[in-house]
Amino acid sequence: MIRPARSHPGWWAFIVHRVSGIALALFLPAHFLALGTAIEGEANLEGFLRWSERPLVKIAEWMLVTLLAAHLAGGVRLLILEFLPWRDWQKTLAALAAGFALAAGLAFALAR
Amino acid sequence: MSTRAGARLWVAQRATAAVLAFCVLVHLLTIIYAVQGGLTASEILDRTQGNFAWGAFYSLFVVAAAIHGAIGLRTVASEWLSFRGKAADAALALVAVTMIVLGLRAVAAVVL
Numbered sequence: 001m002i003r004p005a006r007s008h009p010g011w012w013a014f015i016v017h018r019v020s021g022i023a024l025a026l027f028l029p030a031h032f033l034a035l036g037t038a039i040e041g042e043a044n045l046e047g048f049l050r051w052s053e054r055p056l057v058k059i060a061e062w063m064l065v066t067l068l069a070a071h072l073a074g075g076v077r078l079l080i081l082e083f084l085p086w087r088d089w090q091k092t093l094a095a096l097a098a099g100f101a102l103a104a105g106l107a108f109a110l111a112r
Numbered sequence: 113m114s115t116r117a118g119a120r121l122w123v124a125q126r127a128t129a130a131v132l133a134f135c136v137l138v139h140l141l142t143i144i145y146a147v148q149g150g151l152t153a154s155e156i157l158d159r160t161q162g163n164f165a166w167g168a169f170y171s172l173f174v175v176a177a178a179i180h181g182a183i184g185l186r187t188v189a190s191e192w193l194s195f196r197g198k199a200a201d202a203a204l205a206l207v208a209v210t211m212i213v214l215g216l217r218a219v220a221a222v223v224l
Contacts, residue, residue: 022188025181028211032174035218038157045221046153053150065143072136075129082126107144 013094017074020067027064066105073097121183128180135173160222167223174215182208 034052037044052061077093146156160166186204189195195203 018188021181021184025185028177028181029214032211032214032218036214036221038153038221039217042153042157045156049151049153065140068136069140072133072140076133079126079129079133104140104144108147 009094010090013074013077013097016070017078020071020074023064023067024071062105062108065108066101069104070097070101073100121186124179125183128176128183131172131176132180135169135176138169139173157222161224163223167219170219170223171216174219175212178208178211178215181211 034048035045037048051057074097077090077097080093081090146159182204185207186200189200189203
């Protein structure tokens, strides 16, 4: 019997990589605009940073850092699968990717 | 789009991914270091202003992320929204150029 694609670890790796990629692409212009406030002086950037201390913004930041780490780990996994003959390592790499993403997210959360 | 152009986008996506793997790792480590004790504009600008090594690093990061993000969004638009063809390619190019302009403006804001 053929297993449904969604029960396969590779499907989860794909969906995490895709959703994190979309979220990061949508966030990037906002990130650039926020940093760009420094053009009009340090006070503007400082004002933005004080605004970013709201709990909901901090939660969003934590999610974005985690998504960035997840997209990095998933992307490195893809590059290894495509360019190196290590296909048997796929599941191990997927697990390492998840672990790395969680570790980076937690490190950020604990540091702030 | 021709097969050759499609192959070029595939190569560009992987090449930028390899650059971004390095840039994102440095960025994550910088984030975790920088948020210790909270973020202030003066602390960020002290690190970046006049530092052309950071300027070169972030400029490379911006260009690679813009190209990588735009190609990724083009794939998502094609597969999930059935948005493809010349209109999609024009939108891809516009997204890439907008991200590069906004990103380099942000780099200038914190480095110059």
